[in-house]
Amino acid sequence: xxxxxxxxxxxxxxxxxxxxxxxxxxxxxxxxxxxxxxxxxxxxxxxxxxxxxxxxxxxxxxxxxxxxxxxxxxxxxxxxxxxxxxxxxxxxxxxxxxxxxxxxxxxxxxxxxxxxxxxxxxxxxxxxxxxxxxxxxxxxxxxxxxxxxxxxxxxxxxxxxxxxxxxxxxxxxxxxxxxxxxxxxxxxxxxxxxxxxxxxxxxxxxxxxxxxxxxxxxxxxxxxxxxxxxxxxxxxxxxxxxxxxxxxxxxxxxxxxxxxxxxxxxxxxxxxxxxxxxxxxxxxxxxxxxxxxxxxxxxxxxxxxxxxxxxxxxxxxxxxxxxxxxxxxxxxxxxxxxxxxxxxxxxxxxxxxxxxxxxxxxxxxxxxxxxxxxxxxxxxxxxxxxxxxxxxxxxxxxxxxxxxxxxxxxxxxxxxxxxxxxxxxxxxxxxxxxxxx
Amino acid sequence: xxxxxxxxxxxxxxxxxxxxxxxxxxxxxxxxxxxxxxxxxxxxxxxxxxxxxxxxxxxxxxxxxxxxxxxxxxxxxxxxxxxxxxxxxxxxxxxxxxxxxxxxxxxxxxxxxxxxxxxxxxxxxxxxxxxxxxxxxxxxxxxxxxxxxxxxxxxxxxxxxxxxxxxxxxxxxxxxxxxxxxxxxxxxxxxxxxxxxxxxxxxxxxxxxxxxxxxxxxxxxxxxxxxxxxxxxxxxxxxxxxxxxxxxxxxxxxxxxxxxxxxxxxxxxxxxxxxxxxxxxxxxxxxxxxxxxxxxxxxxxxxxxxxxxxxxxxxxxxxxxxxxxxxxxxxxxxxxxxxxxxxxxxxxxxxxxxxxxxxxxxxxxxxxxxxxxxxxxxxxxxxxxxxxxxxxxxxxxxxxxxxxxxxxxxxxxxxxxxxxxxxxxxxxxxxxxxxxx
Numbered sequence: 062x063x064x065x066x067x068x069x070x071x072x073x074x075x076x077x078x079x080x081x082x083x084x085x086x087x088x089x090x091x092x093x094x095x096x097x098x099x100x101x102x103x104x105x106x107x108x109x110x111x112x113x114x115x116x117x118x119x120x121x122x123x124x125x126x127x128x129x130x131x132x133x134x135x136x137x138x139x140x141x142x143x144x145x146x147x148x149x150x151x152x153x154x155x156x157x158x159x160x161x162x163x164x165x166x167x168x169x170x171x172x173x174x175x176x177x178x179x180x181x182x183x184x185x186x187x188x189x190x191x192x193x194x195x196x197x198x199x200x201x202x203x204x205x206x207x208x209x210x211x212x213x214x215x216x217x218x219x220x221x222x223x224x225x226x227x228x229x230x231x232x233x234x235x236x237x238x239x240x241x242x243x244x245x246x247x248x249x250x251x252x253x254x255x256x257x258x259x260x261x262x263x264x265x266x267x268x269x270x271x272x273x274x275x276x277x278x279x280x281x282x283x284x285x286x287x288x289x290x291x292x293x294x295x296x297x298x299x300x301x302x303x304x305x306x307x308x309x310x311x312x313x314x315x316x317x318x319x320x321x322x323x324x325x326x327x328x329x330x331x332x333x334x335x336x337x338x339x340x341x342x343x344x345x346x347x348x349x350x351x352x353x354x355x356x357x358x359x360x361x362x363x364x365x366x367x368x369x370x371x372x373x374x375x376x377x378x379x380x381x382x383x384x385x386x387x388x389x390x391x392x393x394x395x396x397x398x399x400x401x402x403x404x405x406x407x408x409x410x411x412x413x414x415x416x417x418x419x420x421x422x423x424x425x426x427x428x429x430x431x432x433x434x435x436x437x438x439x440x441x442x443x444x445x446x447x448x449x450x451x452x453x454x455x456x457x458x459x460x461x462x463x464x465x466x467x468x469x470x471x472x473x474x475x476x477x478x479x480x481x482x483x484x485x486x487x488x489x490x491x492x493x494x495x496x497x498x
Numbered sequence: 499x500x501x502x503x504x505x506x507x508x509x510x511x512x513x514x515x516x517x518x519x520x521x522x523x524x525x526x527x528x529x530x531x532x533x534x535x536x537x538x539x540x541x542x543x544x545x546x547x548x549x550x551x552x553x554x555x556x557x558x559x560x561x562x563x564x565x566x567x568x569x570x571x572x573x574x575x576x577x578x579x580x581x582x583x584x585x586x587x588x589x590x591x592x593x594x595x596x597x598x599x600x601x602x603x604x605x606x607x608x609x610x611x612x613x614x615x616x617x618x619x620x621x622x623x624x625x626x627x628x629x630x631x632x633x634x635x636x637x638x639x640x641x642x643x644x645x646x647x648x649x650x651x652x653x654x655x656x657x658x659x660x661x662x663x664x665x666x667x668x669x670x671x672x673x674x675x676x677x678x679x680x681x682x683x684x685x686x687x688x689x690x691x692x693x694x695x696x697x698x699x700x701x702x703x704x705x706x707x708x709x710x711x712x713x714x715x716x717x718x719x720x721x722x723x724x725x726x727x728x729x730x731x732x733x734x735x736x737x738x739x740x741x742x743x744x745x746x747x748x749x750x751x752x753x754x755x756x757x758x759x760x761x762x763x764x765x766x767x768x769x770x771x772x773x774x775x776x777x778x779x780x781x782x783x784x785x786x787x788x789x790x791x792x793x794x795x796x797x798x799x800x801x802x803x804x805x806x807x808x809x810x811x812x813x814x815x816x817x818x819x820x821x822x823x824x825x826x827x828x829x830x831x832x833x834x835x836x837x838x839x840x841x842x843x844x845x846x847x848x849x850x851x852x853x854x855x856x857x858x859x860x861x862x863x864x865x866x867x868x869x870x871x872x873x874x875x876x877x878x879x880x881x882x883x884x885x886x887x888x889x890x891x892x893x894x895x896x897x898x899x900x901x902x903x904x905x906x907x908x909x910x911x912x913x914x915x916x917x918x919x920x921x922x923x924x925x926x927x928x929x930x931x932x933x934x935x
Contacts, residue, residue: 086563120583126523127587128594135593138601139586142579146557149576150564156572157565164575169651190651214606214627 072238073195074099077109077205077228082243082302083147084114092243092302093154096200100160105195107235109205109228110151112143133178137207137218141167144204152202161199165190167207168216171234172227174208177367180220181208183227183289186234203231222283229286233293240295242282243302248309249274249281251334251484256475259485263309263333270333270427271297271311273461276371277425278338287311332428332437332482337475339468341371342396343421343453345388346403348413356387358410359403366402368395372423372456372463384413388454390465393419421453422471425463426478438462444481450474509675510632511536514546514642514665519680519739520584521551529680529739530591533637537597542632544672546642546665547588549580570615574644574655578604581641589639598636602627604644605653608671609664611645614804617657618645620664620726623671640668659720666723670730677732679719680739685746686711686718688771688921693912696922700746700770707770707864708734708748710898713808714862715775724748769865769874769919774912776905778808779833780858780890782825783840785850793824795847796840803839805832809860809893809900821850825891827902830856858890859908862900863915875899881918887911 076096083089092108100106120139124131131139148164155162171187194201205224208217219226225242232240249271250260266274268291275284281299290297291313300308349355356375363370373389391399396417403415426441441462445452450473454465466474479485513533520526529545537543557576561568568576585601592599608624631638642661645654656663662679669677686708687697703711705728712721718736727734728750737745786792793812800807810826828836833854840852863878878899882889887910891902903911916922 086560089564123523123583123587124590127526127590130594131590132593135586135589135599135601138582138589138603142582142586145575145579145582146560149572149579150560152572152575153561153564153568156569157567162572164572166575166653216603 071103071105073105073107073235075107075109075228075232075235075237075240076243077224077241078111078243078302079224080111080114080117080147081245083110083151086150089113089147089150089154090157093151093158095302096151096162097155097158097160100200106200107191107195107231107237108151108200108202109224109231110144110147110202111205111224112140113147113150116143116146134215137178137216140218141204141207141216144206148202148204152200155200155202161197162202163194163199164202164204165194166204167227168209170201170203170231172203172208172230173211174217174219176210176212176215176217178215178217180367181210181217183208183219183230184211186230188231188234191231192235203227219285222285225283225286226289229289229293229295229297232295233289237295239298240290241298241300242286243300244281245301245303246281247301247304247306248299249279249311249334251486252475252479253279253337256337256472257335257479257485260334260479261484261486264307265310265312266333267429268311268313270429270460273425273427273458274334274336277336277427277461277463278340278423279334279336282311332426332484334427334484335475335479335482336425336427337471338423338425339471340392340394341390341421341423342393342417342419343388343390343465344396344399344403345386345416345418346412346414347386347416348384349387350411351383351385355410355412358406359387359412360389362402362406362410363389363391363399366395366398368392368399368402372454372465374454374456390421390423390454420468421465422468422474423463423465424471424474424478425461426482427461429460440481441478444477445474448473448477450477508540508542510542510544510672512544512546512665512669512672512674512677513680514661514678515548515680515739516661517548517551517554517584518682520547520588523587526550526584526587526591530588530595532739533588533592534595534597537637543637544628544632544668544674545588545637545639546661546668547581547584547639548642548661549577550584550587553580553583571652574615574653577655578641578644578653581643585639585641589637592637592639598634599639600631600636601639601641602631603641604664605646607638607640607668609640609645609667610648611654611656613647613649613652613654615652615654617804618647618654620645620656620667621648623667625668625671628668629672640664656722659722662720662723663726666726666730666732666734669732670726674732676735677727678735678737679723680737681718682738682740683718684738684741684743685736686716686748686771688923689912689916690716690774693774693909694772694916694922697771697916698921698923701744702747702749703770704866705748705750707866707897710862710864710895711771711773714773714864714898714900715777715860716771716773719748769863769921771864771921772912772916772919773862773864774908775860775862776908777829777831778827778858778860779830779854779856780825780827780902781833781836781840782823782853782855783849783851784823784853785821786824787848788820788822792847792849795843796824796849797826799839799843799847800826800828800836803832803835805829805836805839809891809902811891811893827858827860827891857905858902859905859911860900860902861908861911861915862898863919864898866897877918878915881914882911885910885914887914 152162152164173185174181191201205227252260254260272287294313297311371390456463589599589601610622611618628638642664685699689697691697731750734748808827893900
C-alpha cells in the first residue's frame with residue numbers, strides 16, 4: 062500500500078456559470094461534468110447558476126403580452142423562476158454522474174437583500190443550508206441573481222451582474238478559497254477583442270485595476286462582483302468553461318498578489334488595459350443657479366430615482382449670468398426615470414433646461430501607478446488627437462483616465478489608445494460576447 | 499343621498515384556476531377580469547393558480563433530456579417554477595386592470611407539508627401573509643400544487659389534484675365562505691358526458707357523495723380536495739370559467755345542504771351519478787399462506803412503496819392447499835414500484851406468484867341512502883347482466899357500489915347503468931376534459 066506523493070489541498074471552490082453555459086441539456090451536462098471532476102479532485106464545490114440562455118427573454122416576452130408596466134415585485138417573482146429551472150436540471154445532471162447535489166433558491170441559500178426590486182443589494186448572507194449540504198458530501202447549487210428581502214420576505218433580484226455577485230457573496234460568507242467565474246473566453250483582455258483583435262489575455266490583475274476596468278465598461282466581470290470580492294478579499298478566477306486553461310486571476314490586495322505569484326507584480330506593465338462602454342447617456346442640466354446646494358439637490362433627486370451616476374462634470378459658469386451647467390453620465394436604461402424625476406423637481410431646483418444624449422461612448426485606460434507616471438496622460442491625449450477624435454468629458458482617478466466621445470468614434474479611439482500604449486499582441490484573440498446576468 | 503336597498507354580504511372567496519384557464523396571455527387576462535369583478539362586487543379574493551397549460555410538460559421534457567431518474571427533491575424544485583410564472587403574470591394582469599395583487603409561493607403562503615416529494619401531504623397552513631395582503635385591499639394569488647417541507651424546508655409538490663387541494667386548504671385556514679373551483683364545464687355531471695351524452699348537471703351534492711364520485715374516477719374534482727373540504731366544512735362551488743352560470747355546489751354536511759337550499763335534499767333522487775375510472779390496474783398475489791398477518795405484511799410493503807390501494811378482495815382459499823389469493827387495485831402509475839416492492843418481499847411473505855392486469859375498468863354507482871334501498875343492487879347487477887358484461891371484482895360502501903370489468907366493456911357498462919337508474923337527460927351535455935393538477 063502506498064500513499065500518493067502529493068496530497069492536493071482540499072479547497073472550497075465556488076463556480077459560477079452564466080446562462081450561455083447552461084443554455085440547453087448538452088450545456089448543463091457539460092457543466093455537471095466539470096463540477097463533478099472538481100469534486101472528485103478532492104474539493105468542496107458550490108455552484109452558482111444563471112437562468113438558461115433564452116429563459117429570461119421568454120419570461121419578459123410573456124409579461125409584455127400582459128402589461129407594459131409590470132409591478133417590480135411581480136417581475137422579480139417571474140424572473141426568479143428561471144434559475145429554479147436551471148439549478149434543478151443541473152442537480153439532476155450531477156446526480157446522473159453518480160455524485161450528490163442539492164439545489165437552493167436565493168432565499169434558501171440565505172441571500173438576504175434590501176427591498177429594492179429589480180436591483181436589490183445583498184445585506185447579509187446566511188449560507189447554513191449550503192454548508193450543511195457540503196458537510197454531507199453534496200455539491201450545493203445556488204440560484205444566482207436572486208435573494209429575499211429582509212423586511213418584506215419578498216423575492217428580489219439583484220439586477221445585471223447579479224449571478225456573479227451571488228457567487229462572490231457566497232464565497233465570502235463560506236470563506237471559500239477561490240470564486241471561479243466561468244465564461245466563454247479565456248479571461249480578461251487588455252481590450253475588447255471584437256474592437257482590438259490584437260488584445261492580450263491578462264494573467265493577473267489587482268482588484269483595484271479590475272474594478273476600474275469593470276466600472277469603465279469591460280463586460281466580462283460586473284462592477285458589483287469585483288467590489289464585493291475586493292471588500293471581502295475573495296480571489297476571483299475568470300476562466301473559460303470550454304477549456305482547462307488558467308484564466309485571469311483577480312487578486313484582492315497587492316500582498317496576496319505577491320504571495321500567489323511571487324515577484325510578478327513588480328514586472329507588470331503600468332497599463333492594464335483599455336475598456337469601453339456604450340451603455341451610458343449624458344445628461345446636461347442647463348442653467349443651474351450657481352449657489353451652494355444645487356448640485357446636491359440634483360443628485361439627491363437622481364439617487365431617489367435609483368439611477369447610478371457615473372461621471373460628473375460641472376462646466377465653468379458662463380456669460381456672467383450666475384448660472385452654471387452640470388453634466389453627468391448614467392446608464393441609458395435608467396435615463397427615462399432620471400429625466401422624469403429631474404423634470405418634476407425643476408421648479409424647486411430652479412434650472413432652465415435638460416439636454417439628453419444617448420449617442421456617446423466612454424473610453425477608459427486603466428493601470429496601477431498611472432498618476433505617478435506623468436507621461437501617461439500626455440501619450441493618451443496625443444493618441445486621441447492624432448486619430449482626430451474630439452473629447453466631450455474627462456474624468457480621472459488614481460489608476461484610470463476616462464473620456465467621453467461620440468459613439469461612432471469609440472472603436473477608433475479604443476484602437477488608437479491600445480496601440481499607443483503598446484498593448485497589442487502578435488496574434489489575434491478569439492472574440493467574446495458578454496453574459497447578461 | 500340614498501343607501502342601496504340591499505348591501506351584498508362581504509365574503510371571502512377562494513377561486514382556483516387550472517392550467518388550461520391560464521394557458522396564454524389571453525387566458526390570464528380573462529381570469530384577471532373575473533377576479534377583479536369579484537373583488538369590485540365587494541368581496542375579498544384569494545386566487546390559486548396552476549402552471550400555464552404546457553409548462554409542466556416542457557419542464558418534464560427538459561428533465562428527461564438530462565436523466566430518466568431525476569431525484570424527487572430536484573423534480574419538485576423544477577416543477578414548482580411553473581406556478582411562479584403563472585401567478586406573477588396573473589398579478590401583473592390584475593394590476594393592469596387597476597386593482598392590487600400580490601403573489602405568493604406555496605412556501606410564502608404557509609403551505610407546510612410532509613417531506614414526501616412529488617406527493618406531499620399538507621400538514622399545516624399558516625396563511626398570515628395572505629391575510630395581510632387581503633387586509634391591505636389586495637388580491638392574494640397563491641401558487642397551487644406546492645408547499646414546503648416542515649422538516650427539511652425543501653420545496654415539495656402535492657401531486658395530482660394538488661392545486662384543488664391548495665385552494666381548499668387555504669379556504670379552510672382563512673375560514674372562507676366558499677372555494678370556487680373553475681373548470682371548462684358547467685359543473686359535476688351524473689356521468690362523464692363523453693361516455694353518456696345524456697348526462698345531467700348536478701346542482702347540489704353532499705361532500706360524502708362527491709367523495710365517492712371522485713374516488714370512483716370522476717375527474718372533475720380530485721379526491722383529496724373533496725376529503726379536505728368535507729373534513730373542514732368548506733363549501734365547494736364547481737363552475738365554468740367561460741360563463742357566469744351557477745355550477746355544482748358540493749356541501750359539507752346534510753345540515754348545510756338543507757340550510758342553503760331548503761327542502762331540496764328531500765327531493766333529491768337516491769342516485770347521484772355514475773363514475774368510471776381507467777387509471778387503475780389489478781394486482782393478484784397468488785398462493786399467500788392462509789395464516790394471520792400475511793395480508794397485513796403485503797399491504798405494509800405496498801404502503802412503504804407509497805402506492806395507494808383502492809379495492810381489495812381476498813378470494814376463497816382454493817384447493818385446500820392452505821393458501822389464498824389476494825387481489826387489489828391501485829393506480830397504474832404506481833404499479834411498477836408496488837410490484838418491485840412485492841417481489842423483493844416474496845421470500846419473507848412466502849407467496850407463490852404475482853399477476854398484474856392493467857386492462858381493467860372500474861364503474862361506480864353513487865347515491866345517498868343506497869344501502870337502505872334494497873332494489874338498488876338488484877337493478878345494478880341486472881343491468882350489467884342484460885348488457886352482457888362480466889364482473890371481476892365487487893366492492894361496496896354505504897353510498898356506493900363499484901365493480902371492475904374488462905376495460906373495453908367499461909363504456910357500455912356506464913351507459914347501461916346510467917339508463918337503468920333513469921339518470922338520462924332529455925338533451926345532450928357538452929363534453930368536458932379534466933385538468934391535471
